[in-house]
Amino acid sequence: SNYPSPPLFPTTRREFLNLSTKGVGLLAFSQFAPQFLVQSTLAASPAPEKDRSILVLVQLAGGNDGLNTLVPFEDENYYRLRPTLAIAQDKVLRVSDTAGLHPGCTGLHDLVQEGKLAVIQNVGYPNPNRSHFRSTEIWETASNSDEFAATGWIGRFLDNACAGMPRDSSDPVAVHLATNGVPQSFSSAQIHPTFGVAATGGSRRESEDSRKLLESMVGKSVAAETDSTPADSQGNVRFLQQTLMDTLMTDRKVQRMIGAYPPAFTYPSTQLGNSLRNIAALIAGRLPTRVYFVSLSGFDTHSGQANQHALLLTQLSNALAAFQKDLEAQKLDSQVTTMTFSEFGRRPSENESRGTDHGTAAPLFVMGSSVKGGLHGTAPNLQLERNQDLTFSTDFRRVYATALENWLGCPANSVLGGQFFPLEIFRNLG
Secondary structure (H helix, E strand, O other), rough: OOOOOOOOOOOHHHHHHHHHOOOOOOOOOOOOOOOOOOOOOOOOOOOOOOOOOOOEEEEEEOOOOOOEEOOOOHHHHHHHHHHOOOOOHHHHOOOOOOOOEEOOOHHHHHHOOOOOOEEEEEEEEEOOOOOOHHHHHHHOOOOOOOOOOOHHHHHHHHHHHOOOOOOOOOOOOEEOOOOOOOHHHHHHOOOEHHHHHHHHOOOOOHHHHHHHHHHHHHHHHHOOOOOOHHHHHHHHHHHHHHHHHHHHHHHHHHHHHHHHOOOOOOOOOOOOHHHHHHHHHHHHHOOOOOOOEEEEOOOOOOOEEEEEEEEHHHHHHHHHHHHHHHHHHOOHHHHHEEEOOOOOOOOOOOOOOOOOOOOEEEEEEEEOOOOOEEEEEEOOOOOOOOOOOOOOEEEHHHHHHHHHHHHOOOOOOHOOOOOOOOOOOEOOOO
């Protein structure tokens, strides 16, 4: 194994987090607060029902260029601001009389036509921040741009909706297939069983290495417990042993589900395609997981944007379309809604390197059999000078409030810490 020898056992949240990102990102130590031994957090409550609603989050990391994703092909200002990067009118996949999708988004365009893809225009937040790290943090914690929240919006959803999962179940309530560790969205005040899977789904070697690391840690924690160990420490070690065993069992269960899954539709052989195929496998395996998180990176297109952005949007479109078709064939689509997000859009005007710089607002997609397909919200105003930014028209927390209230069945105020009115993007939900 390439792993360093682990400590006797992790004693802090930082150590758990560090272990969770060693090489494959599948260790389920992501949600241990510093008080992870406090027994009051382990009170039992019912597990989520089998026909639960599920949210799949797809992060477009780097800042997706919204104007070349949803193209305002009737706006002469768009072509004025982008003399080389603008998508020609006759190439745009039209979704209305004034806007259409990038030509690489044929799969998403079909979903719009079928009424299964909502495109929410010009989404952002007040006083936008153009730092990748900080703006991602704002989106993941659902905070104001001048606030620093300690927990993520999904973590607070779990705190409010799934607090005190039964101790005899290690099944995860949230799963991430992220390449850069545990999403900040999952940070929570209470302990919840969450899990990480390698973004590729995990090779046999990766799975074996991870299992050996876990088994080593279990063995060392067992060896640490002796008759002379103080009672409090014995309780700590036993708690850790149980946690490690839960993780090991979850790993085995997850890998078995992924390995045995027969998709009903062929996924593209891309990282995102593989990740969404694995999410479909876990949904079909009836895990009680409420939220899945996957990331597609590469959207920081400061130079030579045209080809890179086209490849990314094609990968996104093909993978999302395959995922939706697979869910429909498996008769799971009524349970699943998929939503994209990105830390910011990009400047309306192209730069001197035939790319675009960090901007503000951009559209996002909400996909599923329960959405109202088509355009929602207000298109951006492009009567701008060079290097001016868009002014957002829909706060991203209204989209979150919609997902929380109308899909996940959780009061949005308790998660978002304020009143954000849901959008009318779902249908037939009572």
